[in-house]
Amino acid sequence: ELAAAVRDAFEPRPWRLWADDPRESIATRVRAAQETGCFDRWQRQMNSTGPRPGWSVRAVFEWADQGVERGTPLHVPAARCLTAVAGPEDRPEILEAARSGTEGARCTALRYLADGNDPDVLDLIEGAVATGATPVVEAAVAAYERMRSLAAVDRARGWVHRPDALGAAAGRVLACRGAAQDRDLVLAALREAVRGEGPDAPTLWTLVDGAGRLGIACAAPVLRHVYRETASSHLRGRAARALAATDPSFAAGFAVECLWDCEETTRELAARHAETGDNRVVERLRRLAADPAEEDEVQTAVRSRF
Incomplete structure (x- = not known):
């Protein structure tokens, strides 16, 4: 028990x-437990039931299914294993x-095919x-979303x-990798996410960044919300960064x-954009520049304004 x-x-x-x-009885027991723990780790590594050289595609799929049975999804590492063991002759089996x-096999195959930009994926x-069941849908x-190909964006x-x-x-794919022609689609996705899931939806992180990246001026009201x-x-902070790229009133409003x-990072953004016509802004910038606890990036941004 002590070793564990x-x-x-x-x-x-x-x-x-x-x-x-200094009490030898205690020190001896603890050192022995440390040595036992190191040996246990080495033994577990030697007795691993995970992937080994020479595994077949079928063996990788079976390992992924074992993870499902244990409640431990393994399709991500299993897909990496497929990259090592699968050849062109295995493609029909993976597609099936x-x-x-x-x-487990389906999640693994989808991940592997997507990472390889397979034409059928x-x-x-x-x-x-x-x-598919919920885990399969989530894996798919x-x-x-990991795909970077033009076909995936299209x-x-x-x-x-x-x-x-x-x-x-x-x-989210269009927000990350779309072009100017996709602005309306990203804006619609942003509005739908806020309307359906609220202002704390995880999907908003990517959509907000996309609105700023694409410079969607019409997104400013949603970003302010x-x-x-x-x-x-x-x-x-992400919303502020997007507003800096889309909202002409940001410098005199939220930037302050x-x-x-x-x-x-948000203070740094504000230091670069806030209008200095307001006495509060000038005083705050001076305080940030003089604060020894402030981050270097923020102080660099402040000094660039003077």
Whole structure:
């Protein structure tokens, strides 16, 4: 029990102190427990039941299914294993698994095919969202969002109107990798997310960034709403960054408020944009410049204004 406690300790420093205890009986026991723990870790690594050289595609799928049975999703590392063991001759088996395999195998195959930009993967992802269980749908959507190909972006333009998870993912793909022609689609996705999920929806992080990246001026009212209502200081900072790129009134409005924000990146943004015609702004900038506890990036931004 002592060896297990030492081995699994979140903070090992107390055990190192006890190993140096002047009382020999205590120090000896703790040092022995430390040595046993090191041996246990080595033994677990040697006896690992995970992937090994020479595994087949079928063995990788079975390992992923074992993870599902244990309640530990393994499709992400299993997909990396497929990259090492699968060859061109295995593609039909992987496609079949992605189309109608067991849960672990299907998630693994979809991830592998998406990472490799397989020409059939987009149709398989759409099919998985339509027919798969919740874990399969989540894995398919996550695999799709990782794709960087032009085909994935083009498909997003058709999927973004869907009312399901794939439609939401398509909006995020366009926010990250879309072009100027996709501004209306990203704006619609942003509005729908705020309307349907509120100002703290996780999907807003990507959509807000996309609104700023694409310079969607019409998104400013929605971004102001997110800035005011979100409980997340990080999302508020992202909204402020997007407003700086889309809202002409940002410098005289929210930028002034952001000078007092709790996030240093938001204060840095405000220091670069806030109009100095307001005495409060000038005084705050001076305080930030003189504050020895302020972050270097913020002070650099402040000094660039004087």
